[in-house]
Amino acid sequence: MNILVCISKVPDTTSKIAFTDNNTRFDSNNVQYIVNPSDEWYALVRALEIKEQLGSGKVTIITVGSAEDDAVIRKALAIGADDAVRVNAQAADSFFVAAQIAEHAKTQSYDLVITGKETIDYNNAEVGGMIAELLGWEYITPANKLDLAGDKVRVESELGGEIHVVESPMPVVISAAKGMAEQRIPNMRGIMAARTKPIVLVEPASISPLVSIQQFEMPPAKAGVKLVDPENMDELVRLLHDEAKVI
Amino acid sequence: MSAIVFVEASHGTIKKVGFEGVVYGKLTSSSVTAVVCGEASADQLASLGEYGADKVLHVNQTLSASACVDVISQAAEKEDAKWIIFPFDNTGKAIAPRLSARLKAGLISGALGVPSADGVIKKNVFSGKAIAQMKINTDRKVIAFSPNSVGLQKSGVAAAVESFAPEMKASKIHQVETRKLEGDIPLPEAELVVSAGRGMKGPENWGMVEDLARSLGAATACSRPVADAHWRPHHEHVGQTGVAIRPNLYIAIGISGAIQHLAGVNQSKVIVVINNDPEAPFFKAADYGVVGDAFQVIPKLTEAVKKFKASHN
Ligand SMILES: Cc1cc2nc3c(=O)[nH]c(=O)nc-3n(C[C@H](O)[C@H](O)[C@H](O)COP(=O)(O)OP(=O)(O)OC[C@H]3O[C@@H](n4cnc5c(N)ncnc54)[C@H](O)[C@@H]3O)c2cc1C
Numbered sequence A: 001m002n003i004l005v006c007i008s009k010v011p012d013t014t015s016k017i018a019f020t021d022n023n024t025r026f027d028s029n030n031v032q033y034i035v036n037p038s039d040e041w042y043a044l045v046r047a048l049e050i051k052e053q054l055g056s057g058k059v060t061i062i063t064v065g066s067a068e069d070d071a072v073i074r075k076a077l078a079i080g081a082d083d084a085v086r087v088n089a090q091a092a093d094s095f096f097v098a099a100q101i102a103e104h105a106k107t108q109s110y111d112l113v114i115t116g117k118e119t120i121d122y123n124n125a126e127v128g129g130m131i132a133e134l135l136g137w138e139y140i141t142p143a144n145k146l147d148l149a150g151d152k153v154r155v156e157s158e159l160g161g162e163i164h165v166v167e168s169p170m171p172v173v174i175s176a177a178k179g180m181a182e183q184r185i186p187n188m189r190g191i192m193a194a195r196t197k198p199i200v201l202v203e204p205a206s207i208s209p210l211v212s213i214q215q216f217e218m219p220p221a222k223a224g225v226k227l228v229d230p231e232n233m234d235e236l237v238r239l240l241h242d243e244a245k246v247i
Numbered sequence B: 001m002s003a004i005v006f007v008e009a010s011h012g013t014i015k016k017v018g019f020e021g022v023v024y025g026k027l028t029s030s031s032v033t034a035v036v037c038g039e040a041s042a043d044q045l046a047s048l049g050e051y052g053a054d055k056v057l058h059v060n061q062t063l064s065a066s067a068c069v070d071v072i073s074q075a076a077e078k079e080d081a082k083w084i085i086f087p088f089d090n091t092g093k094a095i096a097p098r099l100s101a102r103l104k105a106g107l108i109s110g111a112l113g114v115p116s117a118d119g120v121i122k123k124n125v126f127s128g129k130a131i132a133q134m135k136i137n138t139d140r141k142v143i144a145f146s147p148n149s150v151g152l153q154k155s156g157v158a159a160a161v162e163s164f165a166p167e168m169k170a171s172k173i174h175q176v177e178t179r180k181l182e183g184d185i186p187l188p189e190a191e192l193v194v195s196a197g198r199g200m201k202g203p204e205n206w207g208m209v210e211d212l213a214r215s216l217g218a219a220t221a222c223s224r225p226v227a228d229a230h231w232r233p234h235h236e237h238v239g240q241t242g243v244a245i246r247p248n249l250y251i252a253i254g255i256s257g258a259i260q261h262l263a264g265v266n267q268s269k270v271i272v273v274i275n276n277d278p279e280a281p282f283f284k285a286a287d288y289g290v291v292g293d294a295f296q297v298i299p300k301l302t303e304a305v306k307k308f309k310a311s312h313n
């Protein structure tokens, strides 16, 4: 069983978000980068668990990014991925990223491609579905549980107050969400081993992005909190009705 | 210019976000076709017209996500649609990216409102800490709008409904079973949410949180340590690593307001924070705050809500 896990690099949530060049570019000064949480905690760890359960197979990670991304790739290798592919290009938009990943997947024989459900920087939730379409595979999102069931995968998705359990033949693309696995902290052996694991560099296919970012802006500032006397909850209810108009 | 709007119908009804999609379409284009996938009542189908649909195409059967991609791409051809509109919910996320890749039509997910005159579409990025102004470079454009970003408004009359039978490939995915999650109101779609954190001390104290939620007709949610400790079911965990929600009202009780928690809730329209520590960081993100002991405040608030409801019915 060969599993491809799509990994992206995102600013740590505690990073200060700022922009440069007339608010057209994200300011990466002093920003600490991490592996996108749903890629690391859910997609990668579950792929490793499946491999361990089978006692065979391979888990490959792929990133579309520049040499700066090698640090987060090493982190994912330290957690246990066998090898890595980096498509050597800036991620221009989701379609560009998905098309690069699909091009690579076409040259290999993966049974499963797993992405995170969304990245915490651009919050798109797009790449997984696009990869599936470009490969002509089925797509399941959000996947809160993933198990093998014979030669199929069995996936549970939380949708509108219900849990939908489905089975799909492979190959299939799955977008991983909470519940699928628990975070794994890399140990010293993993970190040492990661240093010598291969990162294969692939040159990008020529793909035009379909969307572009013109500029960034900051959200309107909150007016500030209005404090209500804890003894006077009628007043809070009145404010929520008359002023905020939410009840 | 024409738009088609994907409208999901399930268990015989169309959700609010389906009507909102039609409003979004009307604000974007002069002619709007709603494509309804799933069983829905004749009344509901016709009432899409009141929200702006000029025409309703109805596929009267439960469809897989792959079949929906087939349906919408054929409807887009048939109507020569410039805009294709989805809600940015779980169903939209399963379909819109595939459609975008199939038609090579640029997609913007999580749009906050309709495009400006020069085609700029805004969306939240960095979990609501910034907004990106985006453009779609292709002629045909796909949008997945954030629920509640344009709201509901009526502008038209009942629409004519046509049944629609495009070609659909059979999905290889097989439904095994469907189970209901605990809780009456599904969290991702809830308009009102009551959420509590470690300040509640233990699972035995959640009765009062549930009472408050029930009095409001709200869904319940919790912080991550609460779900990790199994005080509450995992699907209630909101935040960066749980679900991200965007209700009209988010009441946070005994939650400190860590950045990872805020990342999943700070796009709520109105935030109320109840915390006994006046220095709790959550107050900085709140619209209304109550500095007090949750165990005293919650029952009082529940009473006040009940009194209000009784006098407004
Ligand atoms: C990578 C990463 C991802 C994370 N993802 C998430 C996530 O998705 N969601 C999430 O929630 N957290 C997440 N966390 C954890 C987050 O950092 C916080 O630790 C967590 O949100 C704290 O939960 P809490 O506010 O319930 O508990 P605490 O921080 O312990 O806060 C309890 C609050 O209750 C108040 N309180 C105590 N007693 C009372 C009382 N009697 N009445 C009123 N108030 C009272 C206290 O003043 C305090 O503010 C993540 C952390 C990391 C590192």
Ligand SMILES: Nc1ncnc2c1ncn2[C@@H]1O[C@H](COP(=O)(O)O)[C@@H](O)[C@H]1O
Residues within 6 Å of the ligand: A005, A006, A007, A008, A009, A036, A038, A039, A062, A063, A064, A065, A091, A094, A097, A114, A115, A116, A117, A118, A119, A122, A123, A124, A125, A126, A127, A128
């Ligand atoms: N540059 C990238 N390289 C590899 N995978 C990516 C990249 N960007 C996004 N992904 C994957 O696609 C998922 C969804 O991302 P997005 O559609 O951008 O929200 C992420 O969780 C990753 O698994």
